[in-house]
Amino acid sequence: MRWTQTFIPTLKEVPADAEIISHQLLLRAGLVRKLTGGLYTFLPMGLRALQKIENIIREEMDRAGGIEVLMPALQPPDIWQRSGRYETAADVLYKVRDRAKKEWVLGPTHEEVITTLAANEINSYRQLPRNFYQIQLKFRDEIRPRFGLMRAKEFIMKDAYSFDVSDEAAMASYQKMYDAYTRIFARCGLKAFPVEADTGVIGGKHSHEFMVPAETGENEVVYCEACGYAANIEKATSGLPRTAAREAGAEVEKFPTPGVLTIEALSRPPYGVAANRQIKTLVYLADSKPMLVLVRGDDQLNETKLMARTGATAIRPADVKNADDLALFAALGAKPGSLGAVHHVPADWKVYADERLRGANDMTTGANEDGFHLRNVSMERDIKVTEWMDLRIVGSGEPCVKCSKPVKIRRAIEVGHVFKLGTKYSEKLGSNFLDENGQQQPCFMGCYGIGVTRTLQAIIEQSHDKDGIIWPAAVAPYQVCITPLNVATDGPIMTLAEKLHEGLSASGVDVLLDDRDDRPGVKFKDADLVGFPVRIALGEKGLAKGIVEIKPRGGELVNVAPEEAVSKVMELLAR
RNA sequence: CGGGGCGUAGCGUAGCCUGGCUAGCGCGCUUGUUUCGGGUACAAGAGGUCGCGAGUUCGAAUCUCGCCGCCCCGACCA
Numbered sequence: 001m002r003w004t005q006t007f008i009p010t011l012k013e014v015p016a017d018a019e020i021i022s023h024q025l026l027l028r029a030g031l032v033r034k035l036t037g038g039l040y041t042f043l044p045m046g047l048r049a050l051q052k053i054e055n056i057i058r059e060e061m062d063r064a065g066g067i068e069v070l071m072p073a074l075q076p077p078d079i080w081q082r083s084g085r086y087e088t089a090a091d092v093l094y095k096v097r098d099r100a101k102k103e104w105v106l107g108p109t110h111e112e113v114i115t116t117l118a119a120n121e122i123n124s125y126r127q128l129p130r131n132f133y134q135i136q137l138k139f140r141d142e143i144r145p146r147f148g149l150m151r152a153k154e155f156i157m158k159d160a161y162s163f164d165v166s167d168e169a170a171m172a173s174y175q176k177m178y179d180a181y182t183r184i185f186a187r188c189g190l191k192a193f194p195v196e197a198d199t200g201v202i203g204g205k206h207s208h209e210f211m212v213p214a215e216t217g218e219n220e221v222v223y224c225e226a227c228g229y230a231a232n233i234e235k236a237t238s239g240l241p242r243t244a245a246r247e248a249g250a251e252v253e254k255f256p257t258p259g260v261l262t263i264e265a266l267s268r269p270p271y272g273v274a275a276n277r278q279i280k281t282l283v284y285l286a287d288s289k290p291m292l293v294l295v296r297g298d299d300q301l302n303e304t305k306l307m308a309r310t311g312a313t314a315i316r317p318a319d320v321k322n323a324d325d326l327a328l329f330a331a332l333g334a335k336p337g338s339l340g341a342v343h344h345v346p347a348d349w350k351v352y353a354d355e356r357l358r359g360a361n362d363m364t365t366g367a368n369e370d371g372f373h374l375r376n377v378s379m380e381r382d383i384k385v386t387e388w389m390d391l392r393i394v395g396s397g398e399p400c401v402k403c404s405k406p407v408k409i410r411r412a413i414e415v416g417h418v419f420k421l422g423t424k425y426s427e428k429l430g431s432n433f434l435d436e437n438g439q440q441q442p443c444f445m446g447c448y449g450i451g452v453t454r455t456l457q458a459i460i461e462q463s464h465d466k467d468g469i470i471w472p473a474a475v476a477p478y479q480v481c482i483t484p485l486n487v488a489t490d491g492p493i494m495t496l497a498e499k500l501h502e503g504l505s506a507s508g509v510d511v512l513l514d515d516r517d518d519r520p521g522v523k524f525k526d527a528d529l530v531g532f533p534v535r536i537a538l539g540e541k542g543l544a545k546g547i548v549e550i551k552p553r554g555g556e557l558v559n560v561a562p563e564e565a566v567s568k569v570m571e572l573l574a575r
Numbered sequence: 576c577g578g579g580g581c582g583u584a585g586c587g588u589a590g591c592c593u594g595g596c597u598a599g600c601g602c603g604c605u606u607g608u609u610u611c612g613g614g615u616a617c618a619a620g621a622g623g624u625c626g627c628g629a630g631u632u633c634g635a636a637u638c639u640c641g642c643c644g645c646c647c648c649g650a651c652c653a
Contacts, residue, residue, distance in 0.1 A: 009585095011586065011587095011602095011603090012586080012587090012602060012603075012614065013586055013587045013588095013601090013602065013603095014586095014587080015586070015587085016581085016586085016587070016588090016645090016646080017581095017645060017646055018646090019646070019647070034645095036644080036645085037644085037645065037646085091651070092651070092652080108652095109653090138653075140651085140652075140653090141651095142651070142652080143576080143649095143650065143651050143652095144647095144648095144649090144650090144651080146646085146647080150653095151651090151652070151653090155653070156653095157653055158653090159653085209653095218651095218652080219652095303650095316650090414652075414653065415653070416653075417652090417653065449653050450653070451652090451653030452653085453653085454653055455653085485611080485612060486611085518614090519610080519611065519612090519613085519614075519615065520611075520612045520613065521611095521612075521613040521614050521615080522613085522614050523612095523613090523614095524612080524613045524614085525613065525614050526614085528613090537612075539612060540611095540612095541612075542612090549612095
């Protein structure tokens with residue numbers, strides 16, 4: 001391909017609406033252009049890189065036994081009603097109406113469609129296991145699209161769905177995908193690692209996310225360098241001991257604390273109650289039902305854990321600024337800052353307490369009376385805890401839950417997610433099979449996603465320098481850019497450039513020939529910006545000495561004779 | 576949706592507070608000359624409903640109100 005025959009609108013300056021480096025480079029290198037927030041047009045360089053990623057995914061999915069299909073993006077709402085997600089996923093569902101005013105949804109994912117297919121087509125254990133996948137556009141009504149392709153209203157996803165005869169067989173399917181994902185990201189030149197994950201609205205129990213470490217990532221990952229434990233902070237636990245029990249004895253005692261509304265205020269003189277000797281009492285609404293949530297004063301509540309452990313589909317903290325919630329605080333008898341779980345807890349409220357508080361005594365907490373707190377509180381003796389559960393956010397440096405060495409926390413971009421789904425969807429949508437004994441059983445399912453467009457941007461986020469993108473060869477839009485410094489069509493330079501183009505193409509290399517009649521500086525800058533793995537510069541001086549220059553992006557320049565150029569490039573690309 | 580910021584030529588921006596223009600600059604673009612190994616130099620040009628709509632005023636890019644769009648932080652997630 002010739003530069004002048006394709007379309008690579010590079011930008012010298014950083015677009016004002018791009019904040020993170022990968023977003024800036026997507027625009028500057030001419031890979032994409034924004035139509036509006038969260039919607040992008042892929043230009044040739046972006047499209048080619050995208051297709052390379054897609055093909056790697058196809059090869060590895062096929063290798064792992066996947067069967068490629070293509071499902072409709074436009075879907076009937078009734079299958080979403082049947083799965084129950086018409087309500088639970090309502091926030092992200094785009095809904096459209098046809099001319100008869102009938103409603104349709106634009107698929108944010110395809111569990112409902114594939115399970116409907118399986119319900120109709122898979123009837124026997126002899127047809128299992130099966131793993132269907134597709135690479136397709138997804139639509140999600142994102143609360144806030146951002147960072148270019150990272151979070152868009154419309155994005156390309158590879159989604160796969162496995163069907164098995166048993167939980168054990170499903171585990172094997174899961175493992176196959178886990179391994180395939182590891183290979184896919186490695187082949188894309190991405191350093192991605194699996195972490196234990198929460199399952200969210202998709203449901204299911206067993207789940208890993210594939211994370212690319214990056215400061216700009218939207219996730220936090222807890223990891224242990226010693227033993228390899230890694231988990232999304234939403235899911236992570238640590239090996240911290242429970243709060244030490246002290247000499248038991250004294251009765252609960254109320255004492256005045258005028259104006260004291262925070263853990264911090266109570267820890268200062270004249271009270272001097274250490275935060276780790278306080279009980280933090282939070283009022284939450286889970287699917288509109290009020291509850292009390294107790295964590296230690298120096299801990300933070302992990303809302304994702306609360307949601308997962310309580311099985312709620314929506315939770316939120318009660319808020320004094322919300323008129324509807326005032327009755328909740330009135331029921332307790334106090335406002336935030338003086339809340340507690342010892343007295344005046346309505347009988348129908350559940351009280352969930354963090355494990356770290358189990359057995360704690362000699363604690364201080366709000367008295368449910370404004371301006372008063374209680375001391376000498378014993379969790380077991382004085383509070384009626386409905387259920388103990390792990391509810392706290394893990395902090396950096398806490399002992400690893402597996403090996404007790406201190407854990408670290410870092411930010412990361414989620415590029416893939418694998419789930420074991422169990423029979424949730426198969427039961428609701430009737431995906432059953434007859435087993436060897438002629439008994440009808442629901443299929444055991446798994447689902448597996450890769451954000452393809454996001455992966456593209458994650459590669460850039462992870463692989464760039466001050467001059468531009470540094471493409472891993474496997475996903476570069478073109479692997480080689482030939483840069484003749486004189487483009488006179490009948491000159492020796494252009495003649496050689498054409499010859500090299502031909503030779504490399506014949507060897508199966510994707511080559512771009514920069515035939516623009518521009519100054520060398522312009523062409524070099526653009527080649528660096530777009531990030532081709534190898535650049536071949538052809539100039540008069542070099543040619544006179546019988547050499548062409550081969551420069552790996554970000555590497556050392558080497559001079560070779562023109563006839564050796566093709567083999568040298570092949571050698572560099574093979575690395 | 577809550578909080579913050581922004582909207583002036585294809586891109587990046589000055590001017591706005593303290594109304595008074597023919598709206599300025601850099602990049603890019605066009606033409607010519609020049610240069611020719613890391614975004615050449617010179618000259619001449621083209622290109623603007625100052626986001627949209629009302630209002631205040633003799634006069635609005637500038638002040639007021641409403642709307643729209645974009646970016647950032649939070650809730651959502653591949």
